[in-house]
Amino acid sequence: MMRRFKKTVWPKDLLQDLLGSYSFGDFKRVPGIQGHHQTREDFGDKEIAGWFLGTKGENINVFSQLITEAIEDIAYGRRSFHPDDPGYVSEEVKHTRGYLNAIQSLKDNFYRMVAFLNEYSVPFFSMRYQGHMNWDVTLPALVGYFTTMLQNQNNVTIQASPATTFFEIFAGDDICNMIGFKRSSLIQPWGHITCDGSVANLEALWSARELRFLPVGVKAALDEEYPQIKDDIKVKFAGSLVKLIDLDAWQLLNLGNDEILDIPPAIAEILKQSDPQKYQSKTIDDIESEVWECLASQYSLNTLGITQFYEDDRFLGGKGIQPPAIIVPSSKHYSWPKAASLLGMGHGLTIPRDIDPQKELEILLRNGLINVWVDEKARMNINKRDQRERYIENLEDVLSLCQTHRKPVLLAVAVMGSTEESAVDPLEDIIRIRNEYRAGKRSSVFDFNIHADAAWGGYLISIIRENFDIQLPDIRTNTISTTPNIFIRDTSKVPLSEYTIKQLQQVRNCDSATVDPHKWGYIPYPAGSLCYRNGKMINLVTFGAPYIQSNDESQALSIGESGVEGSKPGASAAAVYLSHCVIRPSIKGYGKIMQQSLFNAKFFYAYMACMNIENEENRDSFFVMPFNEPPPGPHGESGVEYIKNNIYDNTIDEILDNKEVMGYFKTMGADQNFVDYIFNFYLEKDGHNVPNTDPELLLKLHDKLFEKVYPQPKIKISHYNVMVSRTTFHREDYGDIFMNKLAERLQLADPEKVEAIPCMRSVVMDPWVTETKVGNKPLNFFKEVFIPELRRAVVNSVEETKREAKKLVYEVDNVQYEILKSEPPKLLIAVDGKTSTRGWYESELVPVYDDYPGRKTFEFRALPGGANGSSQVLTPISAKYVLDKWEDIKEVMVIAGTNHKTVKIEH
Template identity: 30%
Template sequence: MPLDRDYETASALFLGPTGESMDFFRRCLADILGSHQTIRLERHNPADPVHHPLALQSDGLLEVRGRISARLHELLMMLQEGSSPIVSPRYLAHVCCEPTLPSILGYFAVMLLNQNNCIRSLGPVTAELETIVGHQLCRMLGFTVDPDLKHGLAAWGHLVGGGTIANLEALLPCLSLFLVRNLKFYPFAVLGALRDDGPLASVGRAFRMRTRSGKYRLLREMAPWDLFNLGITDVLDIPTRLRNEFGVSKEVLDSEVDPHTCQSLGMFQLAKRWNMDRLPKLLIASSRHYSWPKSAAFAGIGSKNIINVDVDNDVKMSISHLRTILEECLESKQPIYAIVATIGTSQEGAVDPVHDIIELRKEFAAKGLSFAIHADAAWGGYFATMMSQEFAANAGSTIRLRKETERNFASLKDVDSITVDPHKSGYVLYPAGGLCYRDGRTRYLVTWSAPYIEEGLSNHIGWFGVEGSKPGASAAAVWLSHEVIGLNVHGYGALHRRALLGGRLLYCHLATMSGDQVPFIVVPFNRLPSQRSDDPCETRIRTEQQFIRHRILGVSEAQLEADSDAVALLNSVGSELNLNPFVCNFRLADGSANTSVRLSNSLNERIAARLSVENLAGSPFIMSSTTFTQREYGNCLTTFKRRIGLTEGDENLVVLKYTVMSPFSSQPAFMDNIIGDLRKVLIEEAAFVINTSVSIASRL
């Protein structure tokens, strides 16, 4: 699909920067309200007394309606004056955007009915929609879905949000940690049920499990190290095997296993009971989302049991460091819960090398070290819609993911569980997070009601996970958005092509803003292809920047699409997704770059304040900022500082960042306006920092 057709399709999915589709939206709302009134009329029994005093126009009714109108007006004024302008294409701060029209309409329609997806009887329609959406997300990510869920390895997914747990990013890793925690400890619970003084003692004397070496041993004779490293599928097969091989009924198994589960005893009581000298660890890159330490604490694992894996200069998990950690764990018999691969880091837009992590798992499984792999694709999951054989064969001259990114997305089918948030790159209203399991039976490991592992689909969808009540409106919003847009290259894939185009064009502007004749320096964190090469000489870098200025920036989309060399370069710049950090610096009077990290931080803090939502009235557009710490980024940050020219000080680095999600952001004239506004702010704040530092130096 041509880029201009992408733009037309994407534009029709939103209200528009100035509410261009408002009339259509009003007509849809009128249809919803008419349908809703029909529901009320059909549920009304004429024999019932009059419930509402409307016909009487009572003083009480008029007084209450007056209060509603007044307070509603007050709320609307507050929103007009101070709400974050997420619906504007000039909002470039966070992974958040205007939701699609179908998601708003789906949510609104169900919101009026207040459906609860805890159990199907509370939301019969929306619970079914959630089941459908779960299947859709699994397929999108590459998992195999059996509609009847009769096959043991059929994938399963569901939505999360609301209730007693935060409905944003922090929630989803909690669920996956509950999963891997309970998965690792489930064999111990079965071992407790097969004790000599229990009704399953005879089973315990005969029940064997396959070890990682391929040999079978009695479960009761295995040491904690062996139990921790049983294969995931082998663990999930235990209930079926006990039923088929020994005639153990579901009811007996539930009653005997339950007192010994991690949910009942707690992890540390289990550790004491089975003399475990080492509890499992969680491995994740130091660029992880901030919710992971919180989630580890919430799941009872403890943030101290997270092992940080170093990152390379592109903030991807270092495979060499990961291998070293795995070798050390194998040598010391340190169990591992899981390795978490991030598919779209929230600070840099990086995608961890999933393919290589999976290959490492195969290698270490053969050595006796078993672990799960969880993909935190909360941000990047929906970019999988850009993947298809049809698109790969015919996308030589259009916007696409990097080849290495495509390979890692294609490898998602082999991980064990995936976080994916419709309320991020799915463009759906909050709260709408999602979690998908490659083997649907694993959902019984995060249930709070028996059975713990059982084939078949329960009517109580709220059993699975840490939530109870949750809005059925979210399921309707996601379903309607999926159905209208389509989880394919021509639907959501086209929407993400627009976003990627906008993000990469803005990156190209930033990567070419600096020069010897301007008083400032702008350095994107993500390197140009020439800078990532084995020979990143200055001549090649300048040549590449000149190519960008003349062949990419300022040209029409038709010209760009016809220029295969320009498209090829555009598909290799910026981050792997559409989020990019950068740093501004300034030049001294002699033309040399400022070398002080402290002064650079001061400049970027002032720019961030000018472009923040707190300065809504005076900010030309909204960006965000963050801090790269030396402890978390290590040599990666040291290298970045050198590229900026910062050689004085080992302080943490203040970084600006932008996220382009709006399909309206990629027009050349719009990008020119954004860059013009940024240049003005940068020059003004650089002059302030320079003058202030000179004034302070003269007084010392």
């Protein structure tokens, strides 16, 4: 029988000796993270130069030396392990044809692979790459990963990873400390390394589901397994201490996180007190393990499944409880719908825009994942509006709906750096609202966990995190060290808005958090992490696999049995561990990299905002609109004007020295280090340039631009001068508030009807790009290289798009007639094959675009009557007329005033 509960390794179980090493049972001299780096002098920003391989491989000698030593040490270890044992690959074997053939094959294929990688791999390390969430990785992470990879450690169990299991313990705990989770004798945080943020998010939702339903199972267990003490188990609810068995199903589903996790140890305590003789030989920990085992194996949703749990009268059968849900912002990562689907909750139906409110309510009550719209800054919309049209417009309405209709909420997710915009949700407000519900201040007690999806932005906490040592027990004092003020007090020179800083400080008050070292932690893939504020959460998702069990409990401790994953590389844990040893996740280490990265991101934002005014020659052919609108200047000037006069030509030091400018600099751009920007172009009208208002042409422009600035299949990397990424905002995802505002700023026609808006995206992780040199001459790579190259790509894309924007351009007697040069144009389109009657359609402007190869869509407004005096119109036309075959159109007559041209269409 598979065990459902098994003790795992906790950081508090490790004891520190006088030399700073740690021990656990028979394991001695475990090298902790704290040590050399914490005590030595801080030498400033230039340390960053020693933390990476370098954009030109400048630190290759250091890297090669360390890797060579790692390989030699591995070989030495093999030779020295029972040195008298025989080997096989002798000098004689090395001269055989088979051996030589194998080595030659290895070399040939290796060279082919390396050549292909160099030609087609995206150069994330380059200053010319400002695209996705990827840049260089730290030198200690590379060395740690490479060295440990040679040992092929598997962190599923300490049996397969007697060294790297401890690296994962240290790394997970250090991330918890970076976040600043509080510690006490009763609550200890716990974190572990995952393959990525998607798996971490899945585990967070899984554990939250088990937590929320556990009290219902406990009530049944008290009746059936522990009837002698069922009246003694009490919990806090609505400010009072009450018997757990007196609470109804809905009340049990709304107990607090810590209150729920305290129930098993409370049962263990009372069991020992109630029958001292029976439990004489057992410790409280032993009894608690048995309680967890009983609850997990017989009374959990994991064991019974959601159908039985909802149908069985012992649990939720007949209790009028709706299916559970997770609440996410519409800027969510795609892993959340995946997680809801995997757990059988369903990712939910898409709610149509014009849906009846009652129908919307019915769908929401069934949905397992509820999207809350974001505001114009892509942050979750929190507060109710005076005139709400949809429940999903704000978090408060969604929560009120769930409370009223008895729909349990497992998690409310706050994104700490969205994938497309690096927006930070108002976590402080989300926590405040949850606490009000928890205290019963909103009609009745309603509780749910809060998860910080800080997969991207988690390491940004280091920019405000005071320096700290790893907080583990000291064998000399048996206490845990704490820091009274975990965040720096003076944030005036931190290039983040005060809003963002406040939200980062609140992550420590969440119940769980996803933080990906392989994103802004500059660690090689795969390395995500999940951290729990209360580490007892892992008991809800711990499974023991029989084939890795051991009779010796001290030798079978594992962290791999807790969570989603089984086998996983110890090399990933080693990479995080060594990087944290060298680069602390505080202002002394990662905070320096974050600082430089943010400054460069804001400079890039400034250069993009001023792109139209810094080059007079091209300023009228297109315009660029930063997604994040520049705030007005402090003296009444426009934001762009203030940026141009005070930031554009200044250095980091000059900005830091000017309090006013630094204050503005902090508020400029996105919440974190993304720069999103949208290009549009001008068209000539009555001798003036007017913005394009057609959303389809806007999409086409960005399609063409993306082909020029992001690697396409079969094209060598060397053909690209700059690289940026792209995203598209869809109304069905982001909602009306966000889309209407964005479309209005772009000056698109009928903003409320725009369904999709393209956007270019640059994630700036490079700490050096604005402070480089060519020889002894300073070089701002963004201003002098990257922006001009990007400008050229935009100009070319605009010209190509404008040519197509002239709609239908056909040659008649070697003369081109360009429709958009006539105002207003009219077209007469002869259609064959759609009806039995031939004739002309008369219409206003006709945009043409491909749905897919071989099919064209024409959008136009039909005018009354037909052409040539005919009142007959072949088919009524509303907004869109689709011809399955382009060949159906035989000719087009272009009318401009008294002039007209009839164009025969040759297919």
